[in-house]
Amino acid sequence: MRKGWLVLSFLFILANVGGVWSQEVIELKFASPFSPDHTFSKIDKLWFEKIEKETGGKVKFKPYWGGTLISVGSAVDEVAMGAADVAHAAVHLEKAGFEFAKAAILFFSYAEPESAYKGFKELLKRYPQIEKEYTDRGVKVVAWTSTLQYQLITKKPVKKLDDLKGMRIRALGDMMYVLNSFGAEAIALPISEMYEALSKGIIQGVYLPVESLKTMRVAEVAKFCTMINVGQGPNASRLFNLKKFNSLPPEIRKVIENNIDYWTLESIKAFRESDKIGMEYGKQQGVEFIELSKEERDKLIDAIERIVIEQKIKELENKGIPARRIYEDGKILMR
Numbered sequence: 001m002r003k004g005w006l007v008l009s010f011l012f013i014l015a016n017v018g019g020v021w022s023q024e025v026i027e028l029k030f031a032s033p034f035s036p037d038h039t040f041s042k043i044d045k046l047w048f049e050k051i052e053k054e055t056g057g058k059v060k061f062k063p064y065w066g067g068t069l070i071s072v073g074s075a076v077d078e079v080a081m082g083a084a085d086v087a088h089a090a091v092h093l094e095k096a097g098f099e100f101a102k103a104a105i106l107f108f109s110y111a112e113p114e115s116a117y118k119g120f121k122e123l124l125k126r127y128p129q130i131e132k133e134y135t136d137r138g139v140k141v142v143a144w145t146s147t148l149q150y151q152l153i154t155k156k157p158v159k160k161l162d163d164l165k166g167m168r169i170r171a172l173g174d175m176m177y178v179l180n181s182f183g184a185e186a187i188a189l190p191i192s193e194m195y196e197a198l199s200k201g202i203i204q205g206v207y208l209p210v211e212s213l214k215t216m217r218v219a220e221v222a223k224f225c226t227m228i229n230v231g232q233g234p235n236a237s238r239l240f241n242l243k244k245f246n247s248l249p250p251e252i253r254k255v256i257e258n259n260i261d262y263w264t265l266e267s268i269k270a271f272r273e274s275d276k277i278g279m280e281y282g283k284q285q286g287v288e289f290i291e292l293s294k295e296e297r298d299k300l301i302d303a304i305e306r307i308v309i310e311q312k313i314k315e316l317e318n319k320g321i322p323a324r325r326i327y328e329d330g331k332i333l334m335r
Contacts, residue, residue, distance in 0.1 A: 026248065030061045031069035031084035039274060040088065041065060043266045044238075047143070050262060054255045061086070079239050080138030089141075089239045098133050100321055101235055103312035107327050108233030109304065111334035113146040113268045119333030120144070120234040127326055134236060140245045142256055143263035145237035147209070148271045149229040150175075153218050154205030155198065157288065158226040161296055170194055171207040174308040175230065179207070181303050191216070198222055211271065211278035219285035226290045228300060238263065 030048070034041050041063075048061040070078040072090050076098075079087045091098040108116045124130055134141050152158055154167065165183030176186035186207075189197060197203045198221040206218060213219040245253065279289070292300070309327065316323035 025060050026058060026252070027060050027062050028085040028244075029069065030063045031067075031075075031079075031087040032063065032065055033067040033072045033088055033090075034065065036063075036065045039270050040267070043263060043270055046266060047238075047259065047263050051255055051259055054259075055252050058249075059252055059255075076134075076137050076139055076239065079241050082241055082244070084241070085244050086142065086238060086240050089139075089236045091236055097137060099316055099319060100130055100323070100326075101133055103309075103316060103323065104233040104235060107309060107312070108330055108334060109149075109231045111231070113148055113231060114265075115334045116231060117144065117146040117234050117264055117268070119330055120146070122333050123326060123330055126329065127322070129321060130326075134239065135242060138242050139239040140242050141236040141238070141260075142240045142245075143236075143238035143260055143267075144234045145232075146234040146264055146268060147232045148211075148268070148275055149227075149231045150207050150209055152205055152226040152228055153208060153213065153222045153287075154224045154226065155201070155222050156204065157224045157290060158205070159290055159292075161292075161299055167204040168202070169205045169207060170197070170203050174312075175207060175304075177307050178300070178303050181307055194218075195221065209271070209275055209278070210282065211274040213278040213282035213285070213287060215274070215278065219282045219287050223286055224288050224290060225282060226292065228292060228297075230300070230304070234264075237267070 030044065032038075032041060032044060036045075044063070048063070052059055052061070064084070070083050070087055072088075073094065075087050075089055076091060076094055078084065079089075091101045104120075108120060111119065131141060150172075152164075152169070154169075156163075156167075158164060158167075161182040164179060166185070167183075168185045168187060169179055170189040171179055171186040172188075176188070179186040187203065189203065194203075194206060195217055198206065198218065205222065206212070208216070208218065210225065213225070240256070245256070248256075282289070313323040313327060
């Protein structure tokens, strides 16, 4: 009788152990163009850990860093086709589509990133067509980026916008047209060539966050930083293959959706700290920080609205997107 109980007990233990072993762990391939030590990557790792913990280990991320799995400029379609389950997004580099996402880079540029993101979340509720740009392409947004403000870091002081006349400035996207309107010559230049171009005087300034004073060694070759405080509005930062996401168990989907805010707010926190370190380093290197007067700041905002935003609004309205209403609502929500 005793032997029978021992056999039954042993079989019971095996059955339970087998049940544990049979629990399938869902491995998700994550792709990023950044190195494992980049600020974004550090946040990614925190995000992995949080989701893995909150799913009780049912989800595991397998990261592919340094652009080894997908390309930045085609990330959306590559994720939609299943090259990765989740990936870093840079939709402003996409050749086609994402009209609103591209316009939003400067639509929400005047507020602090926390306020911009808070207002943007309300816009997502009011205007589902914003997220529809992504779902129509077969991806789901699981994190938004709301970056800190960009500044003008130059080799000579820029106290008024007219001081930009004749200066060659490395800049991005539509901001190039804004700088050109004040007499600058804005050019696109790879980051890899920026330091040497500044050092040799080929360019006289860059349009970058304060953290670049240290991380990109800009403080060594440019000693003036004009605080224009132009941000980049919230945009998709991490995309999930839509079919893969919808195939996940409901409780796992819920955990991922509950952590959308986490990634965004952690990134803001990290870049604030990075900017603080950059400013301290800049001061040590003799960089002078210049604040624009309210009059000059108003001139800049007027130029952004007149040269970029109004044009984008017209383009989007012609495509049936209520861009003016979205833009005006956004300005109110971010106050």
